[in-house]
Amino acid sequence: MPTLTCPVCGGEIEIPDDALPGELFEHEECGAQLELEVDENGNMKLKEAEEISEDWGE
Amino acid sequence: MIVVKVGGRALEANLNKILESLAKHFKLGKKIVFVHGGGDIVSRYERMMGLEPKFIMSPSGIRSRYTDEKELDVYVMVMAGKLNKEIVAKLHALGVKAIGVSGADGGLLKAARKKKLIIIDERGRKRIIKGGYTGSIKEVDMELLGKILDSGYLAVVSPIAMGFENELLNVDADQAASAIAMTAKAEKLLILTDVDGLILNGEIVRELHVDEFEEIKGKIGAGMNRKVMLCVKAVRNGVGSAIISSGLIEDPLSALEDGKGTRILP
Numbered sequence: 001m002p003t004l005t006c007p008v009c010g011g012e013i014e015i016p017d018d019a020l021p022g023e024l025f026e027h028e029e030c031g032a033q034l035e036l037e038v039d040e041n042g043n044m045k046l047k048e049a050e051e052i053s054e055d056w057g058e
Numbered sequence: 059m060i061v062v063k064v065g066g067r068a069l070e071a072n073l074n075k076i077l078e079s080l081a082k083h084f085k086l087g088k089k090i091v092f093v094h095g096g097g098d099i100v101s102r103y104e105r106m107m108g109l110e111p112k113f114i115m116s117p118s119g120i121r122s123r124y125t126d127e128k129e130l131d132v133y134v135m136v137m138a139g140k141l142n143k144e145i146v147a148k149l150h151a152l153g154v155k156a157i158g159v160s161g162a163d164g165g166l167l168k169a170a171r172k173k174k175l176i177i178i179d180e181r182g183r184k185r186i187i188k189g190g191y192t193g194s195i196k197e198v199d200m201e202l203l204g205k206i207l208d209s210g211y212l213a214v215v216s217p218i219a220m221g222f223e224n225e226l227l228n229v230d231a232d233q234a235a236s237a238i239a240m241t242a243k244a245e246k247l248l249i250l251t252d253v254d255g256l257i258l259n260g261e262i263v264r265e266l267h268v269d270e271f272e273e274i275k276g277k278i279g280a281g282m283n284r285k286v287m288l289c290v291k292a293v294r295n296g297v298g299s300a301i302i303s304s305g306l307i308e309d310p311l312s313a314l315e316d317g318k319g320t321r322i323l324p
């Protein structure tokens with residue numbers, strides 16, 4: 001499992017091997033909601049997830 | 059003025075009775091805005107046109123259509139075209155002067171496009187995806203609807219809005235009805251669905267005051283919770299009362315007077 005750095009507290013967080021871009025993780029140590037970003041070379045990093053409300057179409 | 063919303067399932071199962079009930083109340087002199095859903099009908103036409111509808115699940119368990127560019131085309135064709143005009147034609151056959159409009163006509167509904175959505179994916183994991191062409195209603199311009207109603211017509215509204223970049227957007231019909239009712243300070247908002255109303259602990263809740271919602275909201279299923287929340291918001295913002303009731307009965311609009319369903323009161 002890849003280990004990434006939490007952008008909020010700097011701690012480590014393990015990501016499943018099959019994680020997909022946009023997947024959300026909660027960092028148990030600091031409680032941050034994090035979103036996985038994957039660049040065109042397949043490099044993974046985490047960013048703080050934005051607040052998205054559930055407000056959809058028909 | 060009364061705003062009546064009917065979901066797609068009730069509409070498909072009981073269209074003629076719903077329209078007869080609308081006609082009866084309209085002929086009593088009520089000003090009526092009728093907002094229709096129709097997601098299942100859109101899905102059927104998508105399949106006829108070789109598109110497989112895509113659905114996504116929100117973290118709170120609400121299943122919604124995922125509207126990409128091709129699906130938006132079919133959505134607009136069916137909602138603003140086929141279904142809306144079929145309702146108008148059937149109302150005319152019942153002696154009701156009706157005009158069908160979408161939320162895009164006359165700038166009736168303006169919505170903010172959802173650029174991103176948060177879903178539970180097929181592996182049960184939370185993920186952020188591109189939002190497609192759905193929107194959250196931000197503004198209602200009642201000028202056109204006001205003219206339609208004042209001229210003696212029943213207004214039939216399909217759940218389409220204009221985005222802030224002038225794109226067409228799929229918007230939730232419950233939200234459209236609630237937003238129109240709030241802006242018009244409607245006397246009543248009636249949401250007709252395929253269940254009898256809000257059911258808690260196996261029993262129908264006949265009355266719910268807006269201040270009681272916070273206590274019970276955790277006990278309501280995801281789809282109904284959203285309807286109740288929109289009704290509470292409407293009543294808090296000037297709508298006289300809101301009713302959630304069955305669209306599957308003989309005279310669904312009788313719920314406006316006879317205590318059927320769940321009434322949401324100030």
